[in-house]
Amino acid sequence: MHQLNLNNYKQEIADLYTRRSDKYDNSDWHWRIANRLVEYGQVDTGQKILDIATGTGHCAIAAAKLVGSSGKVIGIDIAPGMIAQAQKKANILGLNNLEFLLADAENIDFPANHFERIFCASAFIWMSDLVKSLLLWRKFLKPGGILGIQAFAETAFVGGVITQNILKKYGISYLMSQPTGTVEKCQNLLQKASFELIEIKVEKDGNYISLESAKKMWAGISHPAPGQYPHPLSKLSIEELNQAKLEFENELKSLQTDQGIWNDITTFYIYGRKPKV
Structure with a gap:
């Protein structure tokens, strides 16, 4: 697998997700989100589909099953570990209409007007420039093609x-x-990138989590910050970081109930069409 020439921000993301790749499928949460994104995206037999930031291939695999042998799905990701896991799953399932590529979603080059659908689940927020990314991806869609993005x-x-x-x-x-x-x-965002017939499906979701689980959600500098580099927390001194973390934990304690702490996971499924003319 060839190496990508990534900037520091993207290299941190690639490293983070490669570290997570072995355990990424331990929960079916990402799979459910990806499946829903594809389901709402009206995928049909014979279509060509691009799955951006494919991870372990959830959207790509769901789409490949729908487009059949006459269709083609390409999944891209910047994390080698994720691509390796996705490929392993595709091989086990015997999906010959599916290809995984190590690629940077903001620096890709496919033929113009090529795909009927482009999907991006659980990853759009990581792009350095959201509108620029949308404009780039729009170029690869056929006129009348649909972009589907999931966000929170x-x-x-x-x-x-x-x-x-x-x-x-x-x-x-x-x-x-x-x-x-x-x-x-x-x-x-989609209007700025000249998409039409924009439709956003909102699904309320969430669950109660323990105080200990909630405490693990502290950002910390070791975890990259979506869309921001250098990490905003790097502006704080060690003392300020420790103080902020203490305030964070105290705030969580105040939210605790007999059931735990409510963790909202309201999800957006966002669709836009590339104009036919």
């Missing part, structure tokens, strides 16, 4: 929401899901 509401993931609120006191903006965090923001 700004209320999603209690750890991230609390981290954001605490960091504001330190004058730090931590984006997380903010750029795609409302229906209006999602609509605006």
Whole structure:
């Protein structure tokens, strides 16, 4: 597998997801999200499909089963570990209409007007420039082709929401899901990239988690920050970091109930069509 020439920000993401690749399928959560994205995307027999940031191939595999032998699915990712896992799964399933490539989603080159569908699940927020990415991907869609993206509401993931609120006191903006965090923001992004017939399906989701699980959601500098480099937390001194973490844990304790801490996971499935003319 060839090496990608990635900047520091993207290399950190690639390393993070390669580290996670062995255990990425331990829960069926990512699979459910990807499956729903493809399901709503009206995939048909014979279509050519691109799955961006394919991970272990959830969207790509779901789509490959639908397009059949006359169709073709390409899954791309910047993490070699993820591509290796995806390929292993495709081989076991005997899906010959599926190809996985190590590639940077913001620096890809496919023929123009080539794919009927392009999907991106659980990863759009990691792009360095959201509108520029959408414009690039739109180029590869056939006229009338559909882009489907999954994102989370700004209320999603209690750890991230609390981290954001605490960091504001330190004058730090931590984006997380903010750029795609409302229906209006999602609509605006796709409108700026000249998509039409924009449709956003909102699915309320969430669960109660333990205080210990919630504490593990502390951002920390070792985990890259979506859409931000260098990491916003790197502006804090060690003392400030420790203080912020303490405030984070105290805030979580105040949210604890008999059932645990509510962790919202409201999910958006966002679709836009490339105009036919």
